[in-house]
Amino acid sequence: MRTATKALLLSVTLALAGSSAVAEPLRIALVPPQDFEPTLSHISAAGAMLSVDVDTLTPEQLVDPNAFNAAKYPLAVYAGKERYCYTVKGPGDGAEALLRYVREGGVLLVAGLCWPFYRPVDYFGGQWLTSKGELPTFRADADEYLVKQMKQLDQSSVGNFNRYLGLNIAGEGTQQFERPEESVTLKVVSRELRDVALPAGFPFPGSGSDLRFRPASSRTGLPNFTFEPLVTAVGESGTEYGAAMALIRHNAQGPKPGTVYYVWGTLMATNYAPAITREVIRLAAKQSSTSDDRAVMGRLRQRLQTLADMNSAVVEALDGAPQDTPALSYMTREADALDAILGGLKDTILVRNYEAVEQGLEDAEKSVTLLKNRVTALTPQE
Numbered sequence: 001m002r003t004a005t006k007a008l009l010l011s012v013t014l015a016l017a018g019s020s021a022v023a024e025p026l027r028i029a030l031v032p033p034q035d036f037e038p039t040l041s042h043i044s045a046a047g048a049m050l051s052v053d054v055d056t057l058t059p060e061q062l063v064d065p066n067a068f069n070a071a072k073y074p075l076a077v078y079a080g081k082e083r084y085c086y087t088v089k090g091p092g093d094g095a096e097a098l099l100r101y102v103r104e105g106g107v108l109l110v111a112g113l114c115w116p117f118y119r120p121v122d123y124f125g126g127q128w129l130t131s132k133g134e135l136p137t138f139r140a141d142a143d144e145y146l147v148k149q150m151k152q153l154d155q156s157s158v159g160n161f162n163r164y165l166g167l168n169i170a171g172e173g174t175q176q177f178e179r180p181e182e183s184v185t186l187k188v189v190s191r192e193l194r195d196v197a198l199p200a201g202f203p204f205p206g207s208g209s210d211l212r213f214r215p216a217s218s219r220t221g222l223p224n225f226t227f228e229p230l231v232t233a234v235g236e237s238g239t240e241y242g243a244a245m246a247l248i249r250h251n252a253q254g255p256k257p258g259t260v261y262y263v264w265g266t267l268m269a270t271n272y273a274p275a276i277t278r279e280v281i282r283l284a285a286k287q288s289s290t291s292d293d294r295a296v297m298g299r300l301r302q303r304l305q306t307l308a309d310m311n312s313a314v315v316e317a318l319d320g321a322p323q324d325t326p327a328l329s330y331m332t333r334e335a336d337a338l339d340a341i342l343g344g345l346k347d348t349i350l351v352r353n354y355e356a357v358e359q360g361l362e363d364a365e366k367s368v369t370l371l372k373n374r375v376t377a378l379t380p381q382e
Contacts, residue, residue, distance in 0.1 A: 022293045026285050026351040028054045029073035038269040039079040039111040042277045051356045059123040063093045070106030074288035080112040086120035086131040102258035107284040111263040114212050117162040165260050166225040166248040171217030174242030179211040183236040190230040197275040215242025216262045224251045285350045300349050308342050310368045
């Protein structure tokens with residue numbers, strides 16, 4: 001009976017939207033190799049909280065366009081420890097799969113350790129092997145600033161696949177380092193991100209973390225790409241080291257723009273990682289939603305707001321109730337719990353998990369109504 005009721009509610013919601021042309025619930029792909037545990041853990045935890053499928057792709061699935069594409073997985077996650085899948089079945093097909101995905105309009109979260117896409121590896125015989133193949137030399141500017149910085153660190157600038165994604169690590173306008181030589185603050189320069197997820201500024205990670213800072217440069221070297229810094233590193237001296245988080249939008253690639261969401265991997269091992277993860281998921285959900293989805297979401301949010309207003313009225317009544325009101329502390333805790341549940345449903349709506357939302361709204365409505373009736377019966381009326 002419960003399942004039938006849930007299905008009926010969902011069909012009514014879709015009918016009220018005027019169309020059933022809505023997208024599937026958000027799904028997330030973890031692309032191989034899956035190395036960096038902090039990123040993997042936070043993505044999996046967020047998926048579980050939102051009832052979103054998080055699939056760990058095999059190398060074979062990565063290079064299969066039917067198994068891995070932006071329509072099926074609006075969000076893909078790279079969590080390598082510098083290495084990335086270069087070849088599975090043919091030379092460079094792993095790298096090409098990621099390029100194709102972004103050009104299809106997907107959101108690629110790049111949140112591996114240190115320098116992303118630095119070391120190409122091939123998958124052969126069930127093992128990852130150092131790749132003998134090389135991508136063509138990056139055909140835009142050579143970025144002499146990057147070459148100079150790499151020489152200072154006694155490294156060769158072989159990690160150029162990220163340049164095809166518009167992600168220029170340690171390029172012009174940035175300063176990478178192995179560990180900070182002065183006090184460094186990470187400043188949130190995106191108002192949207194600051195308003196909902198992160199404080200205006202927070203300290204650079206301390207000892208015990210991987211302190212090798214690899215900022216993203218606004219100089220993508222590619223036409224029709226836009227770069228938006230989200231979080232930048234600024235030293236006590238005023239030195240600007242570059243973006244620790246950034247959006248790179250592929251404006252002219254495919255039917256709709258794809259996005260690379262760069263997060264300096266060490267941030268995923270801090271207390272700010274859950275907020276960062278939620279923001280990435282929200283972006284992918286918004287970018288992949290249809291106009292019909294937005295109509296459905298609008299109606300669900302109206303219902304959610306009605307329940308939130310009811311619960312707020314309950315909280316206000318409890319705040320003004322005499323301290324000797326029976327079960328006051330219990331009802332207060334219940335109202336607080338309902339507030340958290342309703343807050344969680346906001347993101348569940350955004351990821352298009354409409355069935356879970358319908359059930360959550362149904363349960364919340366019963367709970368809020370019951371609590372409201374109890375409060376009304378126990379508190380004096382004017």
